[in-house]
Amino acid sequence: MARRSPKSPRRRRGGGATAGAPSLPALSSLTELPAFGELSCSERQRSAFGAARDRAVAAGAEKDELVMGCVVRLDRGFPAVLCEDAVFRAEFSARLTKGGLAGRAESRAAVGDWVCARRPHGHDMGLIEEILPRESDIARWRGGARGERQTLAANVDLVLVVQQLGERPVSCERLARSAVIARDCGADVAVVLTKADRASDDVLARDVAAVREVLGEACPLALTSSAEREDEVGRVSACARALGVPWGVDAVRSLVPEGVVAIVLGESGAGKSTLLNALLGREVLETGAVRAADDMGRHTTVARRMVSLPGAGVIVDEPGLRSLPIVGHERGLAMVFPEVSEAARGCRFRDCTHTHEPGCEVLGRRASGEISPARADAYVALASEMRESAASLDPDVVL
Numbered sequence: 001m002a003r004r005s006p007k008s009p010r011r012r013r014g015g016g017a018t019a020g021a022p023s024l025p026a027l028s029s030l031t032e033l034p035a036f037g038e039l040s041c042s043e044r045q046r047s048a049f050g051a052a053r054d055r056a057v058a059a060g061a062e063k064d065e066l067v068m069g070c071v072v073r074l075d076r077g078f079p080a081v082l083c084e085d086a087v088f089r090a091e092f093s094a095r096l097t098k099g100g101l102a103g104r105a106e107s108r109a110a111v112g113d114w115v116c117a118r119r120p121h122g123h124d125m126g127l128i129e130e131i132l133p134r135e136s137d138i139a140r141w142r143g144g145a146r147g148e149r150q151t152l153a154a155n156v157d158l159v160l161v162v163q164q165l166g167e168r169p170v171s172c173e174r175l176a177r178s179a180v181i182a183r184d185c186g187a188d189v190a191v192v193l194t195k196a197d198r199a200s201d202d203v204l205a206r207d208v209a210a211v212r213e214v215l216g217e218a219c220p221l222a223l224t225s226s227a228e229r230e231d232e233v234g235r236v237s238a239c240a241r242a243l244g245v246p247w248g249v250d251a252v253r254s255l256v257p258e259g260v261v262a263i264v265l266g267e268s269g270a271g272k273s274t275l276l277n278a279l280l281g282r283e284v285l286e287t288g289a290v291r292a293a294d295d296m297g298r299h300t301t302v303a304r305r306m307v308s309l310p311g312a313g314v315i316v317d318e319p320g321l322r323s324l325p326i327v328g329h330e331r332g333l334a335m336v337f338p339e340v341s342e343a344a345r346g347c348r349f350r351d352c353t354h355t356h357e358p359g360c361e362v363l364g365r366r367a368s369g370e371i372s373p374a375r376a377d378a379y380v381a382l383a384s385e386m387r388e389s390a391a392s393l394d395p396d397v398v399l
């Protein structure tokens with residue numbers, strides 16, 4: 001019986017552009033991309049690849065066309081896949097899109113995803129046959145609780161929560177929220193406070209103390225500044241030393257040692273791309289000025305992309321995120337606030353909101369000083385938001 005040949009991708013040579021996106025960067029010029037050996041997959045993913053390859057062969061693909069690769073960039077939803085001996089643009093196979101994943105390309109594969117890809121002989125474009133199971137899945141809800149889960153990056157070990165310093169105090173609420181999401185998604189958390197040059201010594205001391213109180217001393221923290229003036233750098237580095245906070249790009253680099261894949265998470269204008277450029281030692285990523293009116297960025301970064309740090313690990317640059325709704329992250333909440341979550345188990349009422357109820361163990365331990373008020377407040381606010389989002393997803397949930 002003649003073997004049915006699977007649909008081949010469009011034949012295209014040079015440039016690497018695709019029909020839907022004429023101006024994608026040529027992959028050969030992207031020297032900041034990681035080497036294949038810098039990215040490691042798990043045993044589970046390796047065996048999932050074997051099974052995915054068998055399925056693709058059964059569907060008509062040639063075995064030697066099938067490779068295991070990692071999605072290292074998404075340009076407006078178009079993936080670039082790195083495999084052992086090449087990096088190539090890829091489309092999604094008809095088999096994959098038929099499997100209920102049709103729709104926006106970006107909702108299908110995330111940066112960091114390991115995939116089974118087919119590289120038909122004589123074609124520049126590859127086809128993603130299957131996305132292999134994720135070890136971690138950094139995702140947020142888009143469009144509130146009734147929206148959809150959007151994976152920002154897959155198989156990431158560490159989330160660097162980035163916030164800018166300045167006149168406004170750091171948002172501990174936002175840091176706690178980001179930490180809960182990261183832990184819930186299976187990653188570790190570290191905080192990077194950028195633009196230290198914009199904060200006086202007093203403001204630095206205040207903000208560092210606030211972060212340490214809400215996330216605890218065990219949460220790694222680094223302070224950075226892109227300022228180049230020597231007196232400015234001298235002032236902030238001395239202040240960081242006095243506060244006992246690791247300082248500068250070296251501090252961030254040591255948070256992301258070789259073998260670790262991290263992602264930067266923060267609002268637009270927080271200085272994420274500027275920080276990555278400093279780590280790379282050259283201007284690879286586009287950066288953009290913040291608006292004078294509200295000190296926020298203009299969403300300069302649009303692509304999600306991995307950059308490999310010389311002598312260190314890999315970081316995914318991300319577009320800034322305005323909202324981070326908390327939906328069903330109970331496990332993450334308990335991981336970030338174990339002592340509060342433990343106290344909550346001792347409350348008289350199972351649905352205690354820890355705000356006014358008699359027999360509330362959280363309020364009791366907060367009053368006696370056993371639990372930090374800042375941590376109790378952060379926990380209570382996030383738990384309350386989670387109850388509300390659960391109720392809007394499922395009307396049967398009683399608030």
Ligand SMILES: Nc1nc2c(ncn2[C@@H]2O[C@H](COP(=O)(O)OP(=O)(O)OP(=O)(O)O)[C@@H](O)[C@H]2O)c(=O)[nH]1
Pocket residue numbers: 194195196197198224225226227266267268269270271272273274275286287288289290297298299300301302318319320321
């Ligand atoms: N004063 C000062 N400005 C900085 C520092 N780091 C970044 N900036 C400025 O902040 C602005 C925003 O920086 P980006 O690196 O583009 O911010 P981003 O977080 O990547 O923003 P999006 O890509 O929009 O999410 C730019 O004008 C930077 O020059 C810093 O340490 N000090």
Ligand SMILES: [Mg+2]
Pocket residue numbers: 272273274286287300301318319320
């Ligand atoms: Mg950016």
Ligand SMILES: [Zn+2]
Pocket residue numbers: 344347348352353354355357359360361362363
């Ligand atoms: Zn309670």
